[in-house]
Amino acid sequence: MAGPRLLGPTLDLGQLDWQAMAMSVDWMSDKQWRGTRAPLVESTGLHPDAYTDDAFFQLEQERLFERSWVCVGVASEVADGERMLVRKVGSRSIVITRDGTGNFHGFVNSCRHRGTELAETDCDINNTIRCPYHRWTYSLDGNLIATPLFDEVPRPGFDKADFSLIPVRVETWGPLLFACMASDTPALSTWLGDLPERMAGYRLDEWVLREQQEVEIAANWKLITENFQEYYHLRWVHPELSKVSRVADHYRYQGPGMYCGQTTTPVSDDDRGDWLAMPARPGLDESDGCSGRFVALFPNVMLSVLPNHIFLMRLEPVAPGVTRETCTFLLPPESGEVSGEAFESTRTFWLEVNDEDINIVQRSQRGLTAGHISPGPLAPRFEEPLHRFQNMVADMVTLDSLNDLKVPIGDTNDEAARLGTAANPTPPAIDLPTSTLRSGSIRASGADPT
Ligand code: FES
Ligand SMILES: [Fe+2]
Missing domain, CATH: 3.90.380.10 (Naphthalene 1,2-dioxygenase Alpha Subunit; Chain A, domain 1)
Known part of the structure; x- marks a missing residue:
């Protein structure tokens, strides 16, 4: 009578505790990265959970994507005052504009009134960013410039200058547009290293x-x-x-x-x-x-x-x-x-x-x-x-x-x-x-x- 089917000479799927295996990954532990940290000739690829696991994906979104210089597109996709990009960086949503002097600006995609998403997808704009909810309106560099009907009953001390859009770091290299959500990430020039020099001739x-x-x-x-x-x-x-x-x-x-x-x-x-x-x-x-x-x-x-x-x-x-x-x-x-x-x-x-x-x-x-x-x-x-x-x-x-x-x-x-x-x-x-x-x-x- 045939015995249990083995995959390879020693691996018996029936003997593996899948749940224990999944739970055993502690991504903060150096031990988990031993195969990665080893010298090249002794190294191994990443644990399969790094490609398949929801918890690792979340960790990666927060710690990797929200702290890296992430490419968010080609600079020419943003047209001066006329076209705004909407992008995900990790789990965060941002908008990117370009003003009349050609400078790029990135902002968290949330209105400063009650937090509404400013735009769902890339869209045409007319030199302002307008929240669809109560029409608070921002300039291309993020300043709050209009609050319709808000002053009908004045609020003492309310100052539009206190409610600009929340800025996000945006930079370009060559045709590429980058955004970074974190303040302690090194400058884009450090991130790119010698690439600008290496590829200057192009x-x-x-x-x-x-x-x-x-x-x-x-x-x-x-x-x-x-x-x-x-x-x-x-x-x-x-x-x-x-x-x-x-x-x-x-x-x-x-x-x-x-x-x-x-x-x-x-x-x-x-x-x-x-x-x-x-x-x-x-x-x-x-x-x-x-x-x-x-x-x-x-x-x-x-x-x-x-x-x-x-x-x-x-x-x-x-x-x-x-x-x-x-x-x-x-x-x-x-x-x-x-x-x-x-x-x-x-x-x-x-x-x-x-x-x-x-x-x-x-x-x-x-x-x-x-x-x-x-x-x-x-x-x-x-x-x-x-x-x-x-x-x-x-x-x-x-x-x-x-x-x-x-x-x-x-x-x-x-x-x-x-x-x-x-x-x-x-x-x-x-x-x-x-x-x-x-x-x-x-x-x-x-x-x-x-
Ligand atoms: S939430 Fe944007 S104007 Fe009210
Ligand atoms: Fe290939």
Whole structure:
């Protein structure tokens, strides 16, 4: 007679106490993060509850998202005095405006009268923010400027100046707009580390939003960014692409800063010329002009910067196993004449690759949820960025004060040039036809993004 079915040689599901396992996670304990804190070659991935558990999700919303510089969109989505954004940062809702001088302002999305939500979604405005309830009205920089009928019976001592909207820190870097709910989080410049210097040659603030779309993914937000951070999966998840991609063309691209990065040199192409159909931005140096930069900026935005386009993915956690992803295409300002067809081939390429990634991370989510297995070892050759990222997660969740936050240092080893740890590193020697480097048309065979 057949005995109980075992999963693997030793694991008997019937012997596991699931409730005790779930209760045993103490996220404030160093012991819980031992596999994350271990040196890379001894490290393990995060406990499955980090991807599936409601309590951890809440903890993460409060301690990680509400204390980080969270990307909330592309700066040009906010129009001076005419368009206001509404965004979730952790469990909080904020609005973002831009005044006539081009300055951005962020506020808690709650009226100072009786707390009503000022706006439900992104909306057109007419130079003021107006509460829908009793029409208290605020200027774009948050000052209370009108309180209809309120003075019919005067209140002694009432002063509008005491009831401005509650400000939230808002900053930009390049095309990206960031918000931070906490006051003790280091300045955005510290958060970004050397990225502004490293990517200065692209003049990122000039790139123009071409198209945007949203997709809901049935996976935890960390699985999506972790997938972006490693190319270990390339050959198997992107089989068509990997025929013309070489793992050997990927290098780490990490200096000091709250990010994980890799670079692909030379930038990849495929049979259809998907990535390279559009002209490169004029004026890029040799390194930028033939490379793809893939940066996962902690916690929630992934930038793929190529010589001729940028593909952004911004994540907004909805639930432990649900994430909203906003995908944005940006083109160089000189790309006004790019044909719809050329853009379409790049767009289609990205969306196909992204679909392959979405399928696999959703499968990871299902496996973690159903299997609840202990985390396995990270591959030192490919998954160092995940180790770096998971340590950032551990820091944000466990630190009581962000004055103690240690922004990760960059890669330090004697292969710095090859791994791309200098600012705008010179790529390794590449055997390319000379025509590949001319401005306006890059063509090379190479590797894959993610
Ligand atoms: S709650 Fe906003 S005006 Fe009354
Ligand atoms: Fe991928």
